[in-house]
Amino acid sequence: xxxxxxxxxxxxxxxxxxxxxDITLDVSVGERVGxxxxxxxxxxxxxxxxxxxxxxxxxxISYFEQDITKVPNYKRTENGIVRTFQKNNLMFGLTVRExxxxxxxxxxNEHIQWWKKVTQRNYRALHEETETLLQEWNLExxxxxxVQELSYGVQRQIEIVMAIAGxxxxxxxxxxxxxxxxxxxxxxxALINKLPKEVTICMIEHDIDVLFGNMDRVIVLxxxxxxxxxTPEAVRENEEVKEIYLGRExxxxx
Amino acid sequence: xxxxxxxxxxxxxLMVAAPFFVSLYYVNIFTEILIFGIFAISLNILxxxxxxxxxxxxxxxGAGAYATGLAATHLSTNVFLTIVIGMLxxxxxxxxxxxxxxxxxxxxxxxxxxxxSQMVYxxxxxxxDVTGGSNGLSGxxxxxxxxxxxxxxxxxxxxxxxxxxxxxxxxxxRLLQSPxxxxxxxxxxxxxxxxxxxYNTSLYKNISFLIAGTLGGLAGSLYVxxxxxxxxxxxxxxxxxxxxxxxxxxxxxxxxGPVIGAAFIVxxxxxxxxxxxxxxxxxxxxxxxxxxxxxxxxxxLFSRLTRSIFKEKPHPVEKQYIEDAIKPMKRQSKING
Amino acid sequence: xxxxxxxxxxxxxxxxxxxxxxxxISLVFGILGVLNLAHGSLYLLGSxxxxxxxxxxxxxFWVALLIVPFVIAIIGLILEIILLRxxxxxxxxxxxxxxxxxxxxxxxxxxxxxxxxxxxxxxxAFLSHSVEIMGNMIPSYRxxxxxxxxxxxxxxxxxxxxxxxxxVIRAGLSDKEMVGGLGVNIHLVFTLxxxxxxxxAGIGGVLGSPILGVAPGMEFNIxxxxxxxLVVGGLGSVSGTILASLLVGMVETFSRFYxxxxxxxxxxxxxxxxxxxxxxxxxxxxx
Numbered sequence: 001x002x003x004x005x006x007x008x009x010x011x012x013x014x015x016x017x018x019x020x021x022d023i024t025l026d027v028s029v030g031e032r033v034g035x036x037x038x039x040x041x042x043x044x045x046x047x048x049x050x051x052x053x054x055x056x057x058x059x060x061i062s063y064f065e066q067d068i069t070k071v072p073n074y075k076r077t078e079n080g081i082v083r084t085f086q087k088n089n090l091m092f093g094l095t096v097r098e099x100x101x102x103x104x105x106x107x108x109n110e111h112i113q114w115w116k117k118v119t120q121r122n123y124r125a126l127h128e129e130t131e132t133l134l135q136e137w138n139l140e141x142x143x144x145x146x147v148q149e150l151s152y153g154v155q156r157q158i159e160i161v162m163a164i165a166g167x168x169x170x171x172x173x174x175x176x177x178x179x180x181x182x183x184x185x186x187x188x189x190a191l192i193n194k195l196p197k198e199v200t201i202c203m204i205e206h207d208i209d210v211l212f213g214n215m216d217r218v219i220v221l222x223x224x225x226x227x228x229x230x231t232p233e234a235v236r237e238n239e240e241v242k243e244i245y246l247g248r249e250x251x252x253x254x
Numbered sequence: 255x256x257x258x259x260x261x262x263x264x265x266x267x268l269m270v271a272a273p274f275f276v277s278l279y280y281v282n283i284f285t286e287i288l289i290f291g292i293f294a295i296s297l298n299i300l301x302x303x304x305x306x307x308x309x310x311x312x313x314x315x316g317a318g319a320y321a322t323g324l325a326a327t328h329l330s331t332n333v334f335l336t337i338v339i340g341m342l343x344x345x346x347x348x349x350x351x352x353x354x355x356x357x358x359x360x361x362x363x364x365x366x367x368x369x370x371s372q373m374v375y376x377x378x379x380x381x382x383d384v385t386g387g388s389n390g391l392s393g394x395x396x397x398x399x400x401x402x403x404x405x406x407x408x409x410x411x412x413x414x415x416x417x418x419x420x421x422x423x424x425x426x427x428r429l430l431q432s433p434x435x436x437x438x439x440x441x442x443x444x445x446x447x448x449x450x451x452x453y454n455t456s457l458y459k460n461i462s463f464l465i466a467g468t469l470g471g472l473a474g475s476l477y478v479x480x481x482x483x484x485x486x487x488x489x490x491x492x493x494x495x496x497x498x499x500x501x502x503x504x505x506x507x508x509x510x511g512p513v514i515g516a517a518f519i520v521x522x523x524x525x526x527x528x529x530x531x532x533x534x535x536x537x538x539x540x541x542x543x544x545x546x547x548x549x550x551x552x553x554x555l556f557s558r559l560t561r562s563i564f565k566e567k568p569h570p571v572e573k574q575y576i577e578d579a580i581k582p583m584k585r586q587s588k589i590n591g
Numbered sequence: 592x593x594x595x596x597x598x599x600x601x602x603x604x605x606x607x608x609x610x611x612x613x614x615x616i617s618l619v620f621g622i623l624g625v626l627n628l629a630h631g632s633l634y635l636l637g638s639x640x641x642x643x644x645x646x647x648x649x650x651x652f653w654v655a656l657l658i659v660p661f662v663i664a665i666i667g668l669i670l671e672i673i674l675l676r677x678x679x680x681x682x683x684x685x686x687x688x689x690x691x692x693x694x695x696x697x698x699x700x701x702x703x704x705x706x707x708x709x710x711x712x713x714x715x716a717f718l719s720h721s722v723e724i725m726g727n728m729i730p731s732y733r734x735x736x737x738x739x740x741x742x743x744x745x746x747x748x749x750x751x752x753x754x755x756x757x758x759v760i761r762a763g764l765s766d767k768e769m770v771g772g773l774g775v776n777i778h779l780v781f782t783l784x785x786x787x788x789x790x791x792a793g794i795g796g797v798l799g800s801p802i803l804g805v806a807p808g809m810e811f812n813i814x815x816x817x818x819x820x821l822v823v824g825g826l827g828s829v830s831g832t833i834l835a836s837l838l839v840g841m842v843e844t845f846s847r848f849y850x851x852x853x854x855x856x857x858x859x860x861x862x863x864x865x866x867x868x869x870x871x872x873x874x875x876x877x878x
Binding site: 307354357358361362365366368369370372373375376377379380381382490491492495499502531532533534535537538539540541542545546549 | 626674678681684685688689691692693694695696697698699700702703811815818819822851852853854855856858859860862863866867870
């Protein structure tokens with residue numbers, strides 16, 4: 001199995017505060033990995049470093065065996081590392097269509113062109129691709145609504161669709177189902193499961209049910225350290241994990 | 255689209271016919287409006303479209319004006335050559351200043367553009383041998399069009415400026431709604447997200463700066479032929495403030511807003527000033543009123559009024575633009591206290 | 592070498608004057624988040640009022656020094672209450688634009704009231720002579736300005752570092768909402784800070800007029816100089832502003848003396864350099 005991501009002794013310190021401590025792990029192409037851990041465990045910081053939004057204090061990150069530790073975030077995206085954000089982070093003043101257009105025109109390398117207006121007539125293929133995408137993910141009815149006017153749940157969907165539109169090889173989802181109802185959560189999970197097998201997915205999640213049945217592998221972070229790494233079942237039985245989530249007393253009775 | 259063409263052509267023909275119906279005094283005012291219209295449009299690309307609020311745009315105006323003036327005096331009066339030289343200097347200056355400034359955000363970006371612009375002002379002011387120092391550059395010969403045809407009177411200058419203005423409006427109209435134009439808007443809306451989508455936002459901010467600076471230089475070049483004279487006061491930071499007012503009062507983020515703003519300021523400075531000395535007070539008051547009650551500028555007011563007629567509204571402008579532009583400032587001032 | 596001492600005194604007095612002026616704009620920017628582009632106008636108003644009192648009415652200089660700053664401070668107070676307080680929700684940039692519009696209004700107001708001529712204010716009689724220091728004749732007004740500057744700087748530094756008010760200011764500079772949450776009436780603090788900033792502008796206006804003169808348009812020159820000092824010194828500390836004011840004072844004065852063709856350029860090059868290398872300023876705080 002090809003290794004898509006190789007993380008070696010990754011650490012992040014903010015002054016005296018150690019947010020991520022010495023994490024080493026490999027991810028293979030096509031794996032579906034869940035990342036869990038109590039609040040403050042460093043999960044988003046970890047993601048930020050993989051995406052390139054944050055520089056590590058020490059350690060290295062390799063992507064398809066190329067060292068990307070010093071590569072800027074936009075370049076990583078160009079090469080297939082796409083992330084979503086914990087808080088909806090869209091172009092709120094623009095319509096859904098315009099948000100998606102921005103992703104797709106980049107994918108199609110049409111973004112440098114300045115002499116033609118982005119109308120349907122001038123950019124038929126681009127607009128068709130946008131339409132198809134919006135239809136596929138049931139966002140058609142919101143196409144020309146400004147993102148800021150939409151509900152949280154719909155915005156969250158758009159957040160994920162934007163990432164998918166970027167044709168990711170490695171998809172980093174930061175709590176995609178945060179704040180969603182069961183129905184919405186199921187929709188998101190269906191969305192994710194529709195993705196091709198070659199897409200490697202790493203997902204920060206708090207919802208245990210989402211992880212079980214959808215992820216091949218679960219990684220547990222606590223206080224910046226990697227404390228468990230295995231199948232969902234194995235992790236569920238892990239003593240240390242139980243201790244963290246249930247407290248020392250309860251763990252004895254779990 | 256058809257309606258836009260009709261309106262545009264009508265306007266164009268009106269402008270062409272104008273010198274036959276109004277006195278030279280008004281023709282000159284029109285020329286000035288067109289020139290500062292280009293100047294304001296250029297700043298709008300930076301401020302209204304990309305969200306980079308700059309207080310240093312006078313530097314490019316000055317660079318274009320002085321370079322063109324000097325070229326006309328010492329090199330050749332060919333209008334194309336001299337204007338290209340003016341735009342070239344503005345372009346080079348924009349590479350330099352842009353490279354340095356776009357690394358900063360919000361308040362720091364504002365201050366850096368101000369500092370760089372004042373350096374340009376200082377160089378112009380103190381390099382007396384070349385620029386004439388505080389006396390300015392005078393005796394600039396009239397430009398020549400094709401060999402012998404000299405744009406010797408104000409009406410010729412007016413027509414030439416009108417043609418240049420029309421080309422600029424055409425080009426910028428397309429730019430603002432092109433894929434690249436949308437990249438700029440995306441950066442204004444949410445630069446971090448644009449980076450996560452894969453855009454090298456630094457590069458695009460520099461591109462925006464380059465376009466804005468070069469067009470600002472074009473305005474300066476046209477100005478020096480129109481005015482026959484340029485002085486350091488035309489490069490002082492208050493000129494940067496003035497053009498910013500034009501953009502904001504006219505309506506940032508729109509195509510015609512900046513032009514309307516330019517018209518507003520020019521009319522106040524020329525026509526109103528013959529009735530009262532206190533035209534700056536009027537501008538100041540209007541600016542305050544617009545900032546509080548109509549942040550989308552005149553264009554915003556107009557579009558609110560005639561939304562059904564103006565079908566094509568490229569970038570709806572609202573208070574959000576102002577808030578978004580200052581988010582980095584807020585963040586920075588939160589960090590710095 | 593003789594003139595070196597003279598230039599040094601000039602630089603110091605100029606520097607302290609800059610300090611008094613910049614402190615006002617710096618405080619307001621740090622606490623309210625508003626870059627008051629009408630601050631230069633308030634300074635000039637101070638100079639104009641001082642002129643009216645001293646030259647037109649013939650009253651002694653110290654009367655102007657006593658009254659004018661408070662008049663300016665009250666004007667500042669009124670401005671804060673009627674213009675800034677209702678518009679905080681518009682955001683910082685909008686409020687900066689408001690002050691810019693104000694500066695325009697002030698400009699014409701000054702011309703209407705005091706005309707467009709350049710005027711001078713002579714320093715008070717007892718300071719109109721020169722004092723011998725190290726073999727040089729130094730105008731005593733300059734020396735007095737240095738002394739006053741040192742006193743004000745010391746008072747401000749002490750207040751910020753050692754007193755409860757200073758603590759509130761320092762806290763406000765770090766986190767406004769928190770301070771509000773702690774029960775401090777943030778609106779009152781804002782208004783008082785603006786009052787105090789305007790007071791300083793007024794003091795600067797009166798003290799500066801014998802040295803810098805009184806001319807229409809100079810408010811924009813003063814403003815931009817204080818921005819240079821602000822950038823160089825950084826936000827959030829009186830000591831930073833003191834250091835930067837003296838530095839800029841030195842740079843301006845000595846470059847004007849030794850390399851007059853480059854003096855303007857050097858000042859702004861300094862500003863740009865600091866912004867590029869150390870944007871938080873020499874002593875400013877940064878997260």
